Amino acid sequence: MSASATPANDLKTQKYDRQLRLWAATGQSALENANVCLLNATSTGCEILKNLILPGIGGVTVADGGVVDPKDISTNFFLESNSIGLPKAEAVIELLKELNDDVSASFVTKAPSELINNEPEFFDPFCMIVATDLHEEDSIKLSELCQRTNKVLINVRCKGLCGLFRVQSPEHTVIESHPENVVDLRLLSPFRQLNEYVDTFDLDSLDQTDHAHVPFVVVILKYLSAWKAEHGGEGPTSYSDRNQLKVQIRAGMRTVEEENFEEAMANVWRLASSSNNIPSEVQKIFEDEACQNITAESPDFWVIASAVKAFVANEGEGQLPLSGKLPDMKSDTSNYVRLQKVQVLFLFQKQDINPTRRYREKAQEDLFAVTAHVSAILESMGAPPDAVPAETIQSFCKNAAHVKVFKYRNMKDEYITSPRTEQIVSWIENDANMSFYITYRAADRFFAKKQRWPGSEAGDSAEDVELLQQEILAILQSVGISEEKAQELLKCDLMDKASTNYVRFANRETTNLAALIGGLVSQEAIKLITHQYIPINNTCVFNGIASTSSVFEL
Structure with a gap:
C-alpha cells in the first residue's frame, strides 16, 4: 500500500510508534484528551510544553502578561530576536505550535497573578496547570484552587544551577505501574x-x-x-x-x-x-x-x-x-x-x-x-x-x-497548616539538596518584603546574599532548629552555595538546566495524565552543582 493510501490511524501509529510502546493506546488517548495551561512563558516552561506537544498532548495554553525583552532571547530557545516587544505568550506559542500540528495551541496575554486572583474560572477547561516562577502567595492560592476543582498542579522553579518542582494532584491511582519484575510463579503456593x-x-x-x-x-x-x-x-x-x-x-x-x-x-x-x-x-x-x-x-x-x-x-x-x-x-x-x-x-x-x-x-x-x-x-x-x-x-x-x-498535600498544608518540620530538620542534616529547597522558600520571603527577587536588580549582590541568608535563618528557626544550630548550618558550604548561586545568576534561568528540568517535569506530567508509571510525591530538587537530585514528601 502506498503512503497516500495508508489509513490515517496507521499514519498516526507510525508517528507515535515509540510512545505507544511505552504507554499503549490507552495512555495515548488520555494524553490526546488532556488540556494543559502554562503560567509564565519561562524557558523551563517552554521546554516542558515542548516535551508534551511532541508526543501529542491535546491542547496547551500559555498565560503570560509580559513582553519579550533582549534578556529573554538569551535564555529561551522559543523566542527570536524579531519577537522583542511582542507579548511573550504569543511569541512562544508561534514556535511551539510548529512542533506538532495535531496539538491545539493558544495564548492569553494576562499576568498569572491577575488570573489567579480575579479570574479563577479561567482555569476551568484545564486538567493540569504548570506554574513557573510564581511567588509564594499566588502559589498557595492556586494550590487551593486546584484542590477544590480536582486539577493537577505542578509548581516549577529553575534558577541558576538549581531547579525544583512540586506535584499536587487529586487522589492519583495507577494500575499500570510498569514494574521491572511482574512474574508470579506461585512456587510457595502452587495452584x-x-x-x-x-x-x-x-x-x-x-x-x-x-x-x-x-x-x-x-x-x-x-x-x-x-x-x-x-x-x-x-x-x-x-x-x-x-x-x-x-x-x-x-x-x-x-x-x-x-x-x-x-x-x-x-x-x-x-x-x-x-x-x-x-x-x-x-x-x-x-x-x-x-x-x-x-x-x-x-x-x-x-x-x-x-x-x-x-x-x-x-x-x-x-x-x-x-x-x-x-x-x-x-x-x-x-x-x-x-x-x-x-x-x-x-x-x-x-x-x-x-x-x-x-x-x-x-x-x-x-x-x-x-x-x-x-x-x-x-x-x-x-x-x-x-x-x-x-x-x-x-x-x-x-x-x-x-x-x-498516591495522596498529595496542598501547599497551604506544607507551608502553614501542618509543615513536616521534623522531617525537614532530618533532611537538612542528611541531604544536601534540602539546602536548595530552603533557599527557594527564603527567596519567596525576600520577594514578599522587597517585591523583587534576590539578585534581580543591579547593585550590591553581596547585600542580597546577606538578606537572603537572613530569610534562610528565619526558616531554619521556624522548623525548630535552635538559633545557634541555624547559624552553624547557614555558614556551611552547602547552604552558602545554594544562596550565592541564586543571587549570582540574578534570578535567571540557564538553558541547560531549563532543558533538564523541563524533561523531568514533562515526564511526571505524562505519568499523571496517563495514570501509568510511578509519579513522584511530591517535591523534586535537582542540584546542578553536584549533578544530584532528591525527592522529598513535604
Whole structure:
C-alpha cells in the first residue's frame, strides 16, 4: 500500500510508534484528551510544553502578561530576536505550535497573578496547570484552587544551577505501574492445575533431550517437594537454605549445558516468603476507606480493588489474582511462539512440557472470579453489571501486586497548616539538596518584603546574599532548629552555595538546566495524565552543582 493510501490511524501509529510502546493506546488517548495551561512563558516552561506537544498532548495554553525583552532571547530557545516587544505568550506559542500540528495551541496575554486572583474560572477547561516562577502567595492560592476543582498542579522553579518542582494532584491511582519484575510463579503456593502438571513429570525416567527441556518451574517444584519431605514439610526459609537447595538442583544436572537447571537455580530466590506475600502497599489499598465503602460515585479503580479484596478472601485463598506473566524459559523458540498464540502445545509427542497454558488457564479463571465480584458490587448499587470496562478489570488483575495510590498535600498544608518540620530538620542534616529547597522558600520571603527577587536588580549582590541568608535563618528557626544550630548550618558550604548561586545568576534561568528540568517535569506530567508509571510525591530538587537530585514528601 502506498503512503497516500495508508489509513490515517496507521499514519498516526507510525508517528507515535515509540510512545505507544511505552504507554499503549490507552495512555495515548488520555494524553490526546488532556488540556494543559502554562503560567509564565519561562524557558523551563517552554521546554516542558515542548516535551508534551511532541508526543501529542491535546491542547496547551500559555498565560503570560509580559513582553519579550533582549534578556529573554538569551535564555529561551522559543523566542527570536524579531519577537522583542511582542507579548511573550504569543511569541512562544508561534514556535511551539510548529512542533506538532495535531496539538491545539493558544495564548492569553494576562499576568498569572491577575488570573489567579480575579479570574479563577479561567482555569476551568484545564486538567493540569504548570506554574513557573510564581511567588509564594499566588502559589498557595492556586494550590487551593486546584484542590477544590480536582486539577493537577505542578509548581516549577529553575534558577541558576538549581531547579525544583512540586506535584499536587487529586487522589492519583495507577494500575499500570510498569514494574521491572511482574512474574508470579506461585512456587510457595502452587495452584491445582500447576500441581497436576508437575506430577506428570518423572525427571529420572526422562531421556537426555527431554531432561534438558523440562521447564525450570517444574525443576524447582520437584526439588522443593523433596526438600519439604526431608524437613518436616517446611520450605527453605533462610538464605542459607535456598543456597543448599541450589546445590541440590545443580547436583541433578546431567550435563553442564542444561540451561533449564541454570534457570531454576537463578529463580530459587522466588521462594523467599516475602516475594509471595501480598505487598504492604496493596494491603493498605484494601484497608482504605474508599475500598471498604463503595458508592455509586466510586471510581472504577476502587470498585475493582474491592472486588479483588473479596476474591482474596474467597476464591483466591489469600492470594491475589494470578497475573499470567511468565519469564522466558528454555524451550524451542518457534514452538514457544506458537504456544503464546494458541495456549496449547506439545513440544514433544511424549508430553506437553511447557507450563504456560496452566498459568494462563489459572489467570483466566481468577479474572472471571474477580469480574463476577465486580458485577455483584455494581448490581448492589443499581448500576449495570458491565459498567466497569472488561479491559480495565483485566489490566488490574494482571498488575494487582503493583497497583498504587498516591495522596498529595496542598501547599497551604506544607507551608502553614501542618509543615513536616521534623522531617525537614532530618533532611537538612542528611541531604544536601534540602539546602536548595530552603533557599527557594527564603527567596519567596525576600520577594514578599522587597517585591523583587534576590539578585534581580543591579547593585550590591553581596547585600542580597546577606538578606537572603537572613530569610534562610528565619526558616531554619521556624522548623525548630535552635538559633545557634541555624547559624552553624547557614555558614556551611552547602547552604552558602545554594544562596550565592541564586543571587549570582540574578534570578535567571540557564538553558541547560531549563532543558533538564523541563524533561523531568514533562515526564511526571505524562505519568499523571496517563495514570501509568510511578509519579513522584511530591517535591523534586535537582542540584546542578553536584549533578544530584532528591525527592522529598513535604
